[in-house]
Amino acid sequence: MAGNGIPIHPQLGTPGRSQLRDAHSRRTALPALTGVRFFAAFYVVLSHSLPWVTLHFRLPGPAKIFFSNGYLAVAMFFLLSGFILAYTYDGQIAGSKNRMRFWEARFARIYPVYLLSLLLAYWFERGLHVKTQIAVLTMTQAWNPLSPATVGAWNYPAWTLSVEAFFYLVFPFLLPFLSRRSTVALRCIGIACLVVVVLGHTPLEGLQNRESLASLGSLIPLPIWRLPEFLLGVVLGLYFLRSDSSRQESSHRATAALAVIGILVTLSLPLGKWVSLVAIPFAALIYELAGGNNWLATILSTRWMVLLGGASYAIYLLQFPVRAWMRTLFLHFSASLQPFSAPLTPLILILFSIAVFRYWEEPARRALRSWLDRSSSHGKPTSATPEKRGEPGINEVK
Secondary structure (H helix, E strand, O other), X not given: OOHHHOOEOOOOXXXXXXXXXXXXXXXXXXXXXXXXXXXXXXXXHHHXXXXXXXXXXXXXXXXXXXXXXXXXXXXXXXXXXXXXXXXHHOOOOOOHHHHHHHHHHHHHHHHHHHHHHXXXXXXXXOOOOHHHHHHHHOOOOOOOOOOHHHOOOOOHHHHHHXXXXXXXXXXXXXXXXXXXXXXXXXXXXXXXXXXHHHHOOHHHOOHHHHOOOOOHHHHOOHHHHHHHHHHHHHHHHHHHHHOOHHXXXXXXXXXXXXXXXHHHHHHHOOOHHHHHHHHHHHHHHHHHHHHOOOHHHHHHOOHHHHHHHHOHHHHHHOHHHHXXXXXXXXXXXXXXXXXXXXXHHHHHHHHHHHHHHHHHHHHHHHHHHHHHXXXXXXXXXXXOOOOOOOOOOOXXXX
């Protein structure tokens, strides 16, 4: 038997199509995975505030290391993305029409806020070359290893969306292949991905060091470097679907706490490149929160945490333009008020992002999906996709 009591296909060792459809219809939302995204996004924001903090406060060594490692939260986003997409779309994405609907859903989900972030940042990045502008607008700025300066152009956090765009491109082809693997094979693939992530130090590959790389690794496109993290998330999501429901219910409630402790300790120690070990507690935390049978999942599933998690995409992507506009605005204030710009920026960012989520991101997504559905079907009704049916939240930060 596989996850949720689904019979194993006798030849492939994986669930048959009818059983997959039945299992998908019974899947529930994973609110804790939405809530945890807020902390991951805000961790990145705090890391970008480190220069101001160190200028005004004397931080202990471990605290300084912890905040300087904020960029590693991106690895958790990639894991989350793979996990939730696999959980949502397993058994639902075969065929060219379903692949196209998936890509349309992803575009409608991420591009409205992405475009808004570029519009808000344009005032501060008006000198960009046309080729760079096209690369950023098409979300391919991180695909060319021969142009490292393009990776962080226009709105520097947007490089991760370029990496995610590549993941979305290949996901409809990867998921059916992985779904056909046996549970034992999935475990082996997951372990192999984890080994590559840790030993290859893939979480360290990003905007912060792309321009300084002089090794052969600098010739590998960033999406390829980070693909093992996404694949690990996909494998975890599939394994979660197959895991015995009774085993999920009886999981040790302390596991989530141990995962959090492992994350905090790993990110606070001077481990150098071996800070990539944080991928292990990241993966454990995601898996435990998906089960929802622990104190942390209960907290992260509250109404306010789900709202903040929903706004986390905007929090992550709008941090640069909001910070830049706050500095510009406070230049018109008296000298005594200008120092308040930096500490107020995170609060303004959160409030603004909640408004963007409620009144721009979600309405624009629905309007885009409606327009794309009409365009692709020429007015004919289309079968509902997981997102249109309101199934588990896949508006992950990317």
